[in-house]
Amino acid sequence: MRGTLAVYQKELAIYFRSPIAYYVVSVFLLGTGYFFLYNVFLTGETTMAGTLQNMGILLLTLAPVISMRLFSAEYGAGTAELLLTLPLTPWQIVLGKYLGAVTILLLISVGTVVDLVPLYLFGTPETTTILAGYIGFVLLGMACLAVGELFSVLTHNQIVAALITAAVLLGFWLVGHLQDFQRSDILRSLVGYLSFARHFTDFIQGLVRTEAVAFYLVVSAVALTLSASYLQWRR
Amino acid sequence: MNFPSAAIVLESVSKRYGSHTIIRDVSFTVDRGEIVGFLGPNGAGKTTTMRLIAGLTAATTGRVTVAGYDMATENVEAARRIGYMPERPPLYDTLDVSAYLRFVAKVKGVRRAALSGEMERVTAACHLEAVVRQEICKLSKGYRQRLGLAQALLGTPEVLLLDEPTAGLDPAQIQETREVIRDFGRNHAVLLSTHILAEATLICQRVAIIHHGQLLAIDSPSGLQRAMAQTNRVSLQVTAPADELRAELLSVKGVTAVRMLSSDRDGRRTVECQVDSDHGIEATIARAVAARWDLHRLERQAPTLENIFLQYVADRSDASEPA
Numbered sequence: 001m002r003g004t005l006a007v008y009q010k011e012l013a014i015y016f017r018s019p020i021a022y023y024v025v026s027v028f029l030l031g032t033g034y035f036f037l038y039n040v041f042l043t044g045e046t047t048m049a050g051t052l053q054n055m056g057i058l059l060l061t062l063a064p065v066i067s068m069r070l071f072s073a074e075y076g077a078g079t080a081e082l083l084l085t086l087p088l089t090p091w092q093i094v095l096g097k098y099l100g101a102v103t104i105l106l107l108i109s110v111g112t113v114v115d116l117v118p119l120y121l122f123g124t125p126e127t128t129t130i131l132a133g134y135i136g137f138v139l140l141g142m143a144c145l146a147v148g149e150l151f152s153v154l155t156h157n158q159i160v161a162a163l164i165t166a167a168v169l170l171g172f173w174l175v176g177h178l179q180d181f182q183r184s185d186i187l188r189s190l191v192g193y194l195s196f197a198r199h200f201t202d203f204i205q206g207l208v209r210t211e212a213v214a215f216y217l218v219v220s221a222v223a224l225t226l227s228a229s230y231l232q233w234r235r
Numbered sequence: 236m237n238f239p240s241a242a243i244v245l246e247s248v249s250k251r252y253g254s255h256t257i258i259r260d261v262s263f264t265v266d267r268g269e270i271v272g273f274l275g276p277n278g279a280g281k282t283t284t285m286r287l288i289a290g291l292t293a294a295t296t297g298r299v300t301v302a303g304y305d306m307a308t309e310n311v312e313a314a315r316r317i318g319y320m321p322e323r324p325p326l327y328d329t330l331d332v333s334a335y336l337r338f339v340a341k342v343k344g345v346r347r348a349a350l351s352g353e354m355e356r357v358t359a360a361c362h363l364e365a366v367v368r369q370e371i372c373k374l375s376k377g378y379r380q381r382l383g384l385a386q387a388l389l390g391t392p393e394v395l396l397l398d399e400p401t402a403g404l405d406p407a408q409i410q411e412t413r414e415v416i417r418d419f420g421r422n423h424a425v426l427l428s429t430h431i432l433a434e435a436t437l438i439c440q441r442v443a444i445i446h447h448g449q450l451l452a453i454d455s456p457s458g459l460q461r462a463m464a465q466t467n468r469v470s471l472q473v474t475a476p477a478d479e480l481r482a483e484l485l486s487v488k489g490v491t492a493v494r495m496l497s498s499d500r501d502g503r504r505t506v507e508c509q510v511d512s513d514h515g516i517e518a519t520i521a522r523a524v525a526a527r528w529d530l531h532r533l534e535r536q537a538p539t540l541e542n543i544f545l546q547y548v549a550d551r552s553d554a555s556e557p558a
Contacts, residue, residue, distance in 0.1 A: 006341035007342070009338070010327070010330070010334075010338045013329075013330060013338075017370075077326070078321065080325075081286075081319075081325050082339070084290075084291055085291055086314060087343060087344065234292075235310075
């Protein structure tokens, strides 16, 4: 636990001493602000549904930027040699770094809460629906960051890590569209189950389904386990 | 095998990547209170051996034990007892020196109450007091090297592994760093790799020579010096005709071979003699040459790392030839 905490604190310090965190937070909040204005003031609907949907898509492009440096930067700077020779298990390293990235995710989520102020001032939005949407957003983000960490652990080049992560996340987002082309029921339900977008839509509509929560958590757990196993195997 | 006092034990260790063998059947020990120098040219397998002991990579065959812990199965326990400084100091450029040292100390299990004392100890030992608040990216190469050493010293590990610890330092810093290593080595096991024979001779009790992934010798510096004496060469600069000079030099007892290296426009020749005698041969050569020609310079070449390698490699080749 102490090792995980030390890695986590180090990750946060590095995020905030480099421009990455500031870039991600500002781009995300500006983007979200724009979508919020567009969705609420143009349509006149006092819901966060449209904004949350756009936040999900924005996350697909920014999660790779948060996760790309997790391991690739350590390989490049030679600090991976330090991490892997300190008394840390691969899980402690992977988890400490992951929690650091998730903290950035939570920060950008909290930052968007400012959009709720005019919503509550001038309308009567459904709090539980918004809450469900945010739960879905954080779970989606956790899965995206875990996948990003896996590709960062696999490559020494940060840009390559970000590009592969973005491509894979886009695949997970769009895979639901393949449902229309499947004749087999099993394939149709499998493709639907793998869709990041389909589960996220459920959350935005106010449905916190066990199946969707489990899906995002399982994706995160599998990606993190593969990252830790790769570090172990590397020895 | 049983090595009760040995802090580092390598037993028939080999490391292969695919069909390429990097380390071949290496066995040696480093005791507590001993500094062992690891000598070898680039690509000899020094760094791979260090990485094996540090737990960064696992041996393909054989066994590595550090402080009694098997690196294959108990590497986290062993890592608590190892301070490792890789060839390139592993530094986070965006952190400042104190944040970096605090991170390493926490991971090494230094208690909160002892944290500031421990950081002061290593910053003082490595002369980092002036830069403790500075960002690492702004440090000079010498400071970066010393910070790499400081992180290895944190937590007072039983075993210190230093890969080229004095590379990039100025002479005064080299002196200070050697002093730190010597102090630490009084009660702990230190294995340091170096290209510099003088460094190994100055601070190491024993020196291991590795070449093409094989351990050729492990001996005290004086033992190696004796081996070096057999490969000594004398170089001289003379204004003389080549053939006559060669014949004259070969007539000197103890000169086994003569090599003409170069000659300039004034007729000065640089010549190298292979000698098999230790005592006073320079004077004999000087008398023989100076009696007939102008002798401009004569010196016994300093023993080099290459001399030792050549000697050991030659010995190995001789030993493997059928009788």
